[in-house]
Amino acid sequence: MGIAIKQTNPVKVVVDAMGGDYAPGEVVKGAVEAAQEFKNIEVVLVGPREAVQKELSQYETKGLKISLVPAEETIAMDEDPVRAIRRKPDSSIVVGINLVKKGEAAAFVSGGSTGAVAAAAFLILGRKKHISRPALGAMFESLKGPSMLLDVGANADCKPENLLQFAQMGSIYMQRIHGLAQPRVGLLSSGEESTKGNKVTRSAHELLAKSRLNFVGNVEGRDIPRGMADVIVTDGFTGNVVIKLAEGLGEMLGELFKKMNGGASLFKDKRVLNHTAGAMLLGVDGNVIITHGKSDSSMIKHSIQLAGRMVDQGVTEAIGAL
């Protein structure tokens, strides 16, 4: 089941050069910056040789641990994920995930189609033992610091057991990446009381209450920005609505504010509400980070750094040991 990830130093992180709205330009820029800054990381760009080399030629890469693995096809955002994965074996997503599968790299970072990356990860890497459904975990900046919401889109229909596993995976992530000894786990519901919610959440509440997790009970929509939990679990349908609503409201408020204030920005650089470092695909047999489709070079760099940390901290291995 488990693949042998070579955890030799440096950590090899594969980056999808064609993923995201500003690819390959911003992706290659972010990859170069990561290679300059993080000495323990080796960046492997995957994408069309000519296009990527053209971008790379703009930077001084001598002495940097950055290389190119060619992949001439690209999967578009609107393609059917599973079909695209099957029809485009030479796409940056399929080639990149395969490098992780073969143990030639430790992690994959992409700003491409969430559906396609998730499908490739499921089909090629497979899932960890005991994890019936991998989940997509998104990081939020709450009033009390970072918190993770999962699932945000991998599983539209969930069973109570899935939510329990999401909680376990999210707890491991927050322990290892954010150093929380006992991450507070909340179950997103339509009321604080255990009897509130739908059939799935009412059963999930019982499972979570019996678990050894630090379960703080149901949390409501308003508790998400307040930071009432470090890990908030929900089905992928509701989670997807939540992150997109937060994003839409953030944009709307930003626009309204600009209009009212002659173009001044509401939050300067700080991306309140928006997920900061993309989403982590937890429960598959490999480290996969799906960065925001509108990632600029700094977000790409940050995601590469995070991928390195996930490898160093053994997040995926710990999930496999559940």
Place this chain on the structure above:
Amino acid sequence: MGIAIKQTNPVKVVVDAMGGDYAPGEVVKGAVEAAQEFKNIEVVLVGPREAVQKELSQYETKGLKISLVPAEETIAMDEDPVRAIRRKPDSSIVVGINLVKKGEAAAFVSGGSTGAVAAAAFLILGRKKHISRPALGAMFESLKGPSMLLDVGANADCKPENLLQFAQMGSIYMQRIHGLAQPRVGLLSSGEESTKGNKVTRSAHELLAKSRLNFVGNVEGRDIPRGMADVIVTDGFTGNVVIKLAEGLGEMLGELFKKMNGGASLFKDKRVLNHTAGAMLLGVDGNVIITHGKSDSSMIKHSIQLAGRMVDQGVTEAIGAL
């Protein structure tokens, strides 16, 4: 089935004097203001005689169409709704809803426990023929004007047919109250394509596409503030998470903004994102408005006016004729 609502002029609107965080003070104030301002409305306050009279005595009510029906019990926000309804027959909610049931008033307005008001409406008024599940519709202010989200909490688990009926009821409401000839109906989902979403939304999409409604397809979380539809339907679990998240984010942004700007408010009086006039309980056999628990006198007044309009425009009758 149908109750005979006496639509004589003026329209009698029952107001729960004990409903909401600022009751009875703000409620009575709003009721008096409504009686002063809306000559076609007669306000009936329901609540403990002494407390309500004390509040009323602060105003000049001579010549105003405002009266008091005593109800000595009060249902608290945290009481189990159905149990409270059964145990407290002399509560303002039960007495008020019964006035509508008996045809002695045309509408009921309360800022009290949503669960208790909804339970009383279901149990006492019953539902309209053809409507399997009444829904709670909340009004939002989007970038393109008012839009209604339903269900926001009456039914945590829904079937596709329920969502179709929510769309029908919401369309009638937006036609009659907001004068839209063909309200755009959107189905909240986790992707634009008809194949996206969970099992319930995928089937609901088919039903809506076949209906005679002006169905504009799936809408995503980010489309809610953008005003991509006038009526957005979803199950009561997701809808509840959505309104509470919007409220929480609005509060959070307001606080952050105040801190950054020495106490200045972000939106002045305008309540962007927050539901403006409470929620309408659609599909029960009577006009019921659940105003925000934090309603001040102006919101109470607005809800009373809205109740009058719902009666005048025959919203409930039109839903009954579906």
